Each structure stands twice: as structure tokens, then as C-alpha cells.
Amino acid sequence: MSHPRTLEHLEHVARLTHGRDREGLDATLVEVLASVLHAQTVALWEVVHAADSGPVMRLCAYAAFQAQARPEAKADRQSSAVAAAAPAADVLAWARGPDCDQARIARLDTGSWRLLVPLQTDWGRRLALDIEWARPAGWQDRRVAEGIGRIYINVINLLDASERDTLTGLLNRKSFDDTFYRATRLPSEPEASLASGERRSPARARWLGVIDVDHFKAVNDRFGHLIGDEVLLLMARLLRQTFRQDDHLYRFGGEEFVALIRADDAQAAAAAFERFREAVQAYPFPQVGRITVSIGYTAVRPFDTPSDAFERADRAVYAAKAQGRNTVRCYESDVAPLAREPLHQAGGGVELF
Ligand SMILES: Nc1nc2c(ncn2[C@@H]2O[C@H](COP(=O)(O)OP(=O)(O)OP(=O)(O)O)[C@@H](O)[C@H]2O)c(=O)[nH]1
Numbered sequence: 587m588s589h590p591r592t593l594e595h596l597e598h599v600a601r602l603t604h605g606r607d608r609e610g611l612d613a614t615l616v617e618v619l620a621s622v623l624h625a626q627t628v629a630l631w632e633v634v635h636a637a638d639s640g641p642v643m644r645l646c647a648y649a650a651f652q653a654q655a656r657p658e659a660k661a662d663r664q665s666s667a668v669a670a671a672a673p674a675a676d677v678l679a680w681a682r683g684p685d686c687d688q689a690r691i692a693r694l695d696t697g698s699w700r701l702l703v704p705l706q707t708d709w710g711r712r713l714a715l716d717i718e719w720a721r722p723a724g725w726q727d728r729r730v731a732e733g734i735g736r737i738y739i740n741v742i743n744l745l746d747a748s749e750r751d752t753l754t755g756l757l758n759r760k761s762f763d764d765t766f767y768r769a770t771r772l773p774s775e776p777e778a779s780l781a782s783g784e785r786r787s788p789a790r791a792r793w794l795g796v797i798d799v800d801h802f803k804a805v806n807d808r809f810g811h812l813i814g815d816e817v818l819l820l821m822a823r824l825l826r827q828t829f830r831q832d833d834h835l836y837r838f839g840g841e842e843f844v845a846l847i848r849a850d851d852a853q854a855a856a857a858a859f860e861r862f863r864e865a866v867q868a869y870p871f872p873q874v875g876r877i878t879v880s881i882g883y884t885a886v887r888p889f890d891t892p893s894d895a896f897e898r899a900d901r902a903v904y905a906a907k908a909q910g911r912n913t914v915r916c917y918e919s920d921v922a923p924l925a926r927e928p929l930h931q932a933g934g935g936v937e938l939f
Pocket residue numbers: 753798799800801802803804806810811812813814815818839840841907911
């Protein structure tokens with residue numbers, strides 16, 4: 587065994603298992619693959635389900651292998667990144683086809699070779715490695731890509747596990763601050779995947795909703811905690827079915843859920859939360875029957891803190907409970923105009939109503 591090669595590989599594994607931020611980890615994965623496989627380009631795609639067009643692919647990270655550092659290397663990389671901002675037609679067709687769970691090696695019309703490797707996290711996120719060479723690619727390349735892909739997925743699964751609620755699999759309260767800042771400060775995900783110079787879709791506003799199951803204590807008291815847990819699981823499933831894949835859904839503990847969603851305006855946000863309330867009301871919960879939820883929501887403001895936004899939505903859910911439950915209340919239109927107590931704003935200011 588050649589020690590320099592072994593050391594180099596160990597170095598790659600150490601880099602891959604070191605990162606704790608996901609974007610950094612994605613970038614390391616494609617760089618390691620480009621370097622180990624001497625590939626021309628490596629892209630990591632996420633396969634996301636769009637309501638109207640089926641699976642679409644979002645670029646997570648991209649790297650081009652440079653055999654030697656040349657002065658034009660940086661420019662090459664930049665233009666390649668722009669070219670890779672949308673998947674090639676054959677990549678998209680594979681992601682949408684019946685064999686999308688199997689790796690594929692194919693020779694392209696251009697004479698290049700492409701290897702596609704599917705990756706899936708424990709929480710159901712679908713990813714794909716898209717690796718291109720000028721030389722023929724074979725099963726050894728595939729095994730190396732799959733092996734490195736597995737190490738990456740193991741790290742992602744560990745990160746996911748620390749951010750998830752063990753009962754429902756939704757995000758947990760501990761991950762709220764981080765995910766809130768990521769979702770509200772960074773460009774929205776499809777925008778981020780577009781290289782500069784391309785047209786951007788207008789940013790859509792974020793809304794934070796607190797969803798509280800009505801009279802849940804009575805469910806536990808009458809049917810026991812196991813059935814209570816089953817209700818919470820079904821509630822999480824309804825949340826996933828009702829909201830979009832790129833909305834952030836949390837269980838904050840007990841029977842309290844939180845949804846950080848994207849919607850163009852107040853009307854669209856109201857409709858989304860109302861749709862969830864109706865879905866719960868219409869759902870026949872086994873043994874228990876009908877269950878309802880109270881929902882309070884608020885518009886996320888520029889430079890909002892997670893705790894300020896949560897506090898406003900919590901006040902709105904309190905109003906929904908006070909006004910008979912099984913209803914949706916908006917902080918801005920239903921609570922703030924009637925509020926007497928000042929509510930602290932981000933940055934220490936005080937909002938007076
Ligand atoms: N089964 C189950 N119950 C839980 C869990 N966490 C908290 N609870 C129960 O959730 C219930 C919450 O009750 P309350 O806060 O009084 O609220 P509620 O009965 O839903 O009443 P309102 O919110 O006012 O409509 C308590 O009985 C808790 O024991 C859990 O993980 N599983």
C-alpha cells in the first residue's frame with residue numbers, strides 16, 4: 587500500500603467528517619470527488635418536488651478539477667459554475683425516471699462521460715452526484731463516488747438527527763434559531779441556486795405560524811399517551827402534506843408546532859394556515875375522532891429575531907384560543923391593533939400599540 591496515497595485519502599475523509607455547516611460540507615464533497623476522481627466537473631444536486639412540475643433539481647455545490655493552477659483557472663471555474671446552474675436534460679430525465687434510485691454511467695453526445703449517483707438521507711432528502719470526465723468512466727469510479735457519497739450521507743444523517751424531534755421527525759426547537767436566520771437572511775433557495783447574471787424570481791415574504799392542538803390534555807386523559815403520541819405523529823404528517831417542501835416545520839415540544847413558511851402576501855399566508863386548520867378538522871383521527879388546532883401567525887420582519895417573531899405568533903395563537911379555538915389569528919391584523927402592552931422589537935426598540 588502506498589502511504590502517500592493512503593494519507594491523502596485519510597485527509598479527504600477527515601475533511602468530509604469535520605464540517606458542521608451543510609453548505610461547507612456540500613462544497614467539500616464536490617471538491618474531494620473532483621480531486622480524487624480527476625473529474626472535469628462535479629455537481630451535487632438536490633431533487634426537490636415542485637407542486638406543478640414534479641421533481642426539479644437545485645444546485646447545492648459545484649467544483650471543476652484543475653490539474654495545475656493556471657492563471658485562468660478561476661475564470662474557468664466561474665463560467666463552468668454558471669453553465670452548471672441548471673441540470674443537463676439527461677440528468678433531469680434520469681431524476682424524473684423510474685431508475686433514479688440507481689447509479690448510471692453514460693457516454694454523452696459531446697464525447698464526455700457522465701456518472702450519476704443517487705444519494706438519500708434518512709429523512710428522505712434526495713440528492714444526486716453528477717460527475718463528468720473527458721475520459722471513459724467505469725465501475726471503479728462509481729465505487730469511489732458511492733463510497734465517498736456514503737461518508738457524506740452519514741455525516742448529514744448525524745447533523746439531521748441532532749436537529750430533529752425524535753417522535754415526529756420534524757425540526758426541533760433547538761434548531762429554530764439557526765434555521766430561522768438561514769431562511770430569512772439568505773436568498774431563497776431557488777434564487778441561491780442561480781448564478782449571478784441570471785434573472786431572479788422576486789423574493790417571497792416569510793411568515794411564522796404557531797399551531798397548538800386544542801384540548802390535547804383531554805386526548806391523553808381519555809385515550810392514553812400512546813394514542814396522544816399517535817395524534818402528534820399524524821399532525822406532523824398533515825403538516826408535511828399541507829405545507830411546501832421548502833417550508834420549515836418544527837415541533838416545539840408537547841402539542842405545539844411551528845411553521846416558517848413562504849407566501850407572497852398576507853392573503854396567501856392566511857390561506858395556507860387556514861388550509862392546515864381545515865385539513866386537521868376534516869381528518870378522522872383513529873379512535874379519537876375529530877381534533878382541532880388553533881393557529882396564530884405573524885409576518886417575519888427584516889432583521890427580526892427568532893424569539894421576537896415567535897412571541898408575536900404566540901400572542902396570536904393565544905388570541906385564537908381565547909376566541910373559541912379551531913381558528914386562525916394574525917398578529918398584525920387581529921392582535922396588534924387591540925394590544926395595550928408594548929412588545930419588544932428586534933434591536934431593543936419598543937413597539938407601542
Ligand atoms: N402524548 C403526549 N402528550 C404530551 C407530550 N408532550 C406534552 N403532552 C401533553 O400535552 C398536554 C398539553 O395540555 P395543555 O397545555 O393543558 O393544553 P390543552 O389541553 O391542549 O389545552 P388548550 O391548548 O388550551 O386547548 C399535557 O397533557 C401534556 O402532558 C407528548 O410528547 N406526548
